[in-house]
Amino acid sequence: xxxxxxxxxxxxxxxxxxxxxxxxxxxxxxVGESFGFLGPNGAGKSTTISILCTLLxxxxxxxxxxxxxxxxxxxDVRRHIGLVFQDSTLDEYLTAEENLRFHAELYGVPRxxxxxxxxxxxxxVELWERRRSVVxxxxxxxxxxxxxxxxxxxxxxxxxxxxxxxxxxxxTRAHIWSYIEELRRRESITIFLTTHYMDEAExxxxxxxxxxxxxxxxxxxxxxxxxxxxxxxxxxxxxDRAVMSELRDRLGLEPTIAEGAVRIYVPNGDRFIPTLFxxxxxxxxxVSLAQPTLDDVFMSYTGRTIRDSEASSAxxxxxxxxxxxxxxxxx
Amino acid sequence: xxxxxxxxxxxxxxxxxxxxxxxxxWKRELIRFSRNKPRIVTSLAQPVLxxxxxxxxxxxxxxxxxxxxxxxxxxxxxxxxxxxxTAIFSAVSIVxxxxxxxxxxxxxxxSRRWAxxxxxxxxxxxxxxxQGVIILALAGVVHxxxxxVLLLTLLGEMALVAFMLTAFGLALASRIKQVESFxxxxxxxxxxxxxxxxxxxxxxxxxxxxxxxxxxxxLAYAVDPMRRAVFAHIPIPPEVAAGLNGGVTWDGWRLPSVxxxxxxxxxxxxxxxxxxVRFSKTD
Numbered sequence: 001x002x003x004x005x006x007x008x009x010x011x012x013x014x015x016x017x018x019x020x021x022x023x024x025x026x027x028x029x030x031v032g033e034s035f036g037f038l039g040p041n042g043a044g045k046s047t048t049i050s051i052l053c054t055l056l057x058x059x060x061x062x063x064x065x066x067x068x069x070x071x072x073x074x075x076d077v078r079r080h081i082g083l084v085f086q087d088s089t090l091d092e093y094l095t096a097e098e099n100l101r102f103h104a105e106l107y108g109v110p111r112x113x114x115x116x117x118x119x120x121x122x123x124x125v126e127l128w129e130r131r132r133s134v135v136x137x138x139x140x141x142x143x144x145x146x147x148x149x150x151x152x153x154x155x156x157x158x159x160x161x162x163x164x165x166x167x168x169x170x171x172t173r174a175h176i177w178s179y180i181e182e183l184r185r186r187e188s189i190t191i192f193l194t195t196h197y198m199d200e201a202e203x204x205x206x207x208x209x210x211x212x213x214x215x216x217x218x219x220x221x222x223x224x225x226x227x228x229x230x231x232x233x234x235x236x237x238x239x240d241r242a243v244m245s246e247l248r249d250r251l252g253l254e255p256t257i258a259e260g261a262v263r264i265y266v267p268n269g270d271r272f273i274p275t276l277f278x279x280x281x282x283x284x285x286x287v288s289l290a291q292p293t294l295d296d297v298f299m300s301y302t303g304r305t306i307r308d309s310e311a312s313s314a315x316x317x318x319x320x321x322x323x324x325x326x327x328x329x330x331x
Numbered sequence: 332x333x334x335x336x337x338x339x340x341x342x343x344x345x346x347x348x349x350x351x352x353x354x355x356x357w358k359r360e361l362i363r364f365s366r367n368k369p370r371i372v373t374s375l376a377q378p379v380l381x382x383x384x385x386x387x388x389x390x391x392x393x394x395x396x397x398x399x400x401x402x403x404x405x406x407x408x409x410x411x412x413x414x415x416x417t418a419i420f421s422a423v424s425i426v427x428x429x430x431x432x433x434x435x436x437x438x439x440x441x442s443r444r445w446a447x448x449x450x451x452x453x454x455x456x457x458x459x460x461x462q463g464v465i466i467l468a469l470a471g472v473v474h475x476x477x478x479x480v481l482l483l484t485l486l487g488e489m490a491l492v493a494f495m496l497t498a499f500g501l502a503l504a505s506r507i508k509q510v511e512s513f514x515x516x517x518x519x520x521x522x523x524x525x526x527x528x529x530x531x532x533x534x535x536x537x538x539x540x541x542x543x544x545x546x547x548x549x550l551a552y553a554v555d556p557m558r559r560a561v562f563a564h565i566p567i568p569p570e571v572a573a574g575l576n577g578g579v580t581w582d583g584w585r586l587p588s589v590x591x592x593x594x595x596x597x598x599x600x601x602x603x604x605x606x607x608v609r610f611s612k613t614d
Binding site: 108 | 346351352354355356362432433434436437438439441566
């Protein structure tokens with residue numbers, strides 16, 4: 001294979017009616033990397049992935065996946081990518097095996113290879129024993145595993161995972177991640193995923209933080225975290241308001257309230273805590289100090305936590321074509 | 332670290348690849364149909380009700396047809412009704428596929444869109460024909476003989492009309508996003524199509540406006556040849572036949588069966604073409 005990146009995106013934009021879902025996005029993903037799109041719901045993650053998978057047309061810019069242009073050679077792109085969506089795309093009337101056979105036929109996997117490959121992928125996700133069961137009898141985690149197996153059946157070069165573990169319990173999420181790691185080791189494929197879980201993004205070699213359709217930061221999780229350059233201190237106090245004004249007036253800080261605690265960012269937090277106790281008059285109930293996380297990175301670039309932006313982004317969900325469709329269908 | 336790179340050997344976009352897609356989409360329709368036993372039973376209830384309740388009731392209103400069972404007249408109509416409802420129901424499955432996400436599995440595949448639509452049309456047509464065959468098995472009860480020639484003729488005609496009606500359903504369903512909208516479409520097209528086809532009353536001596544409407548109903552072009560095939564195989568007084576066996580006419584000229592069937596086939600192909608074009612649009 002050439003040294004061309006697995007995914008190459010240049011000035012990509014997508015406008016729905018009057019909503020800009022993706023705004024001049026550029027990045028590339030080298031072959032073999034696991035790359036994550038981190039951002040709140042409605043930030044443009046699913047729209048971008050849909051364009052890369054040739055399900056949507058971009059309004060502006062260009063994208064190449066596995067060496068093919070998504071607009072001029074969609075069929076070539078499709079042949080070389082695997083997809084796992086956040087909503088199930090399995091046929092629940094069919095058995096696990098029948099779902100995979102359908103996929104193998106649709107992707108033209110040679111028949112002599114298909115049976116062996118089918119067994120391989122089903123064993124990897126530990127569903128070989130259940131291959132003759134109808135999918136409607138599967139749990140959410142089993143369905144997701146089956147979808148991952150199916151996405152791999154045709155040996156794609158790039159595997160797209162749209163929120164691969166959303167709605168699953170922590171144990172199943174950990175399981176899915178171990179499959180994904182196993183997969184990278186065995187098949188050396190490129191993984192492109194979207195997530196709004198911080199811990200999930202930690203699994204990636206590199207992440208792009210996306211907000212309001214724009215990439216605000218892109219790097220390895222370590223570099224992004226160290227770029228924050230400050231530690232996070234969270235205070236629980238008897239009177240948050242008073243503490244905030246004291247922090248502002250006496251110490252010149254910019255406190256915020258996030259997830260029920262007063263939050264400040266300071267360099268060398270461990271040495272700063274004694275100052276807090278000396279200078280504040282309001283009683284402090286507890287103090288916690290944390291090294292920066294990806295949530296802090298998100299905060300430092302956008303001024304909000306991901307969880308807070310989720311709450312205010314309900315109307316932006318409308319910019320996701322699939323969610324819009326589903327919401328419409330439920331009405 | 333040694334890395335095993337799995338061979339990337341997938342479809343290269345040849346016709347053979349698309350043909351595999353057609354076959355597997357077709358096969359899926361059959362599997363889903365065979366797993367949905369309640370659907371098979373409920374979609375047979377309606378034709379049986381029409382044939383034995385409505386048919387028996389109406390036969391008392393038909394004067395002068397001594398020794399002729401009105402249900403024999405209705406039989407081809409009831410077969411077309413079975414096919415009509417099954418075919419349209421199969422076509423709606425594409426809206427369900429959209430709602431439940433499976434459509435995306437097909438849309439992101441490298442196969443061309445026509446292959447998916449042709450597979451759907453073939454699958455729906457097969458399923459509808461199979462349902463029609465179950466009704467066909469009741470032939471003896473309404474005095475239609477089990478003559479091999481008649482059964483084969485009817486089978487061929489059933490397959491053709493099943494294809495046309497599935498294509499019609501797909502042309503309607505290909506861009507519909509919600510199941511509710513499709514139900515509206517059903518009310519708007521399916522019942523009129525059935526009533527205007529001459530399935531439960533002969534198309535002779537109708538007022539001009541009604542006669543005109545029946546001529547634009549493609550289903551009428553299928554019911555007529557089927558009924559003529561049945562009437563050719565039963566003893567029937569000519570004066571009774573003249574009253575009941577009136578089919579589609581163009582400017583007073585009765586279309587021969589072959590031509591009527593050709594109309595059905597051409598309409599089916601055109602509708603399939605429309606379905607493919609509508610289905611192939613990308614947002």
